[in-house]
Amino acid sequence: MTSVVPARTSAELIGAEEPVLAHNYHPLPVVVSRAEGTWVEDVEGRRYLDMLAGYSALNFGHRHPALIEAAHRQLDRLTLTSRAFHNDRLAEFAERLAALTGLDMVLPMNTGAEAVESGVKVARKWAYDVKGVPADRATIVVAADNFHGRTTTIVSFSTDEVARAGFGPFTPGFRVVPYNDLAALEAAVDETTAAVLIEPVQGEAGVIVPDDGYLAGVRELTRREGCLFVADEIQSGLGRTGRTLAVDHESVVPDVVLLGKALGGGIVPVSAVVARREVLQVLHPGEHGSTFGGNPLAAAVGTAVVELLETGEFQRRAADLGEVLREGLQALVGKGVVGFRSRGLWAGVDVDPAIGTGREISERLMREGVLVKDTHGSTIRLAPPLTITAEELQGALRTLEKVLTAHA
Numbered sequence: 001m002t003s004v005v006p007a008r009t010s011a012e013l014i015g016a017e018e019p020v021l022a023h024n025y026h027p028l029p030v031v032v033s034r035a036e037g038t039w040v041e042d043v044e045g046r047r048y049l050d051m052l053a054g055y056s057a058l059n060f061g062h063r064h065p066a067l068i069e070a071a072h073r074q075l076d077r078l079t080l081t082s083r084a085f086h087n088d089r090l091a092e093f094a095e096r097l098a099a100l101t102g103l104d105m106v107l108p109m110n111t112g113a114e115a116v117e118s119g120v121k122v123a124r125k126w127a128y129d130v131k132g133v134p135a136d137r138a139t140i141v142v143a144a145d146n147f148h149g150r151t152t153t154i155v156s157f158s159t160d161e162v163a164r165a166g167f168g169p170f171t172p173g174f175r176v177v178p179y180n181d182l183a184a185l186e187a188a189v190d191e192t193t194a195a196v197l198i199e200p201v202q203g204e205a206g207v208i209v210p211d212d213g214y215l216a217g218v219r220e221l222t223r224r225e226g227c228l229f230v231a232d233e234i235q236s237g238l239g240r241t242g243r244t245l246a247v248d249h250e251s252v253v254p255d256v257v258l259l260g261k262a263l264g265g266g267i268v269p270v271s272a273v274v275a276r277r278e279v280l281q282v283l284h285p286g287e288h289g290s291t292f293g294g295n296p297l298a299a300a301v302g303t304a305v306v307e308l309l310e311t312g313e314f315q316r317r318a319a320d321l322g323e324v325l326r327e328g329l330q331a332l333v334g335k336g337v338v339g340f341r342s343r344g345l346w347a348g349v350d351v352d353p354a355i356g357t358g359r360e361i362s363e364r365l366m367r368e369g370v371l372v373k374d375t376h377g378s379t380i381r382l383a384p385p386l387t388i389t390a391e392e393l394q395g396a397l398r399t400l401e402k403v404l405t406a407h408a
């Protein structure tokens with residue numbers, strides 16, 4: 001007997017989630033069932049331009065043919081070995097990722113938060129083994145309004161009370177200074193400092209771009225003070241800002257770069273700590289690990305992602321289309337936009353609060369066929385796939401103008 005399950009509507013599916021799914025998100029009321037490139041489709045067949053791109057996990061769009069092909073090929077051969085054995089895909093992934101970032105060694109993990117956790121552990125180990133910080137005294141200096149993930153240790157150095165409240169006790173050993181403030185950073189660094197950990201552009205905070213010279217200043221300060229510069233490029237890296245890494249805008253090479261999101265091509269979670277050899281070689285067998293980290297499917301997809309970036313095409317697209325985005329947003333200043341920040345194909349747009357909250361603007365845009373996400377207050381974030389065309393981008397900007405001016 002065949003059982004025919006009637007297709008459920010968006011409203012039914014949203015209602016069905018409510019009693020069985022933890023309420024740690026408040027999604028827009030759209031139920032996506034398929035996608036290709038820059039476009040997603042809901043269960044009723046309505047199409048939307050994706051201007052969030054999975055928080056930059058979908059830099060190459062949905063189901064990029066080269067990435068899907070790499071995944072299919074690997075699915076048919078080998079998917080998991082664990083690191084108890086070698087697999088035939090990992091060496092190439094690590095070689096090419098290290099070369100792409102100008103660094104030496106790779107520690108493969110899965111999610112972004114795991115890369116951050118691993119970076120924290122590596123920095124501490126380096127402080128004890130190489131720098132000579134007394135046991136359990138290492139400190140890591142971070143920036144206010146950071147976003148590095150959701151683990152207990154990571155929320156320990158968050159300044160977002162919603163992310164922290166109710167989750168203590170917290171991991172000690174972190175010092176928080178204002179972002180984009182080299183003097184405050186200098187005052188916080190001392191002989192116990194293992195690392196300075198920052199986002200080269202603060203994404204969740206609203207696409208906060210530091211002043212020119214800040215990243216070079218962090219590099220100079222950390223080198224002079226003898227501590228590591230750890231750049232969390234999980235959202236800013238891999239083409240988003242118009243360069244391979246956001247630190248490339250100041251020709252800076254950190255000691256440690258944390259990657260994730262787009263590294264998995266929107267297919268599987270792939271993250272990595274990429275670092276100078278003198279840093280990553282502090283890890284010895286048994287001291288750190290991950291069952292899934294460096295699995296052959298992840299390595300195959302990650303290698304295909306690196307291959308796309310090796311051409312420079314996506315970095316160029318992000319830079320060129322970033323100009324279109326910036327000019328389009330500039331034209332909306334005073335027409336519902338009170339200010340914006342952008343770098344490459346990535347913008348935080350502050351909407352006049354009289355028009356609506358970021359959430360309300362996002363809902364209105366959704367009804368007009370454009371998907372975005374608010375960050376907080378009246379700020380929305382625009383980060384489309386780097387495969388978007390100029391026409392699609394201009395269409396999204398026209399829709400934004402329509403939504404903002406209809407309610408002015």
Ligand SMILES: *Cc1c(COP(=O)(O)O)cnc(C)c1O
Binds near residue numbers: 111114116150236
């Ligand atoms: C998303 C993000 C993370 C956490 O990544 P997950 O894969 O969600 O754990 C860490 N740092 C930055 C800058 C991010 O944007």
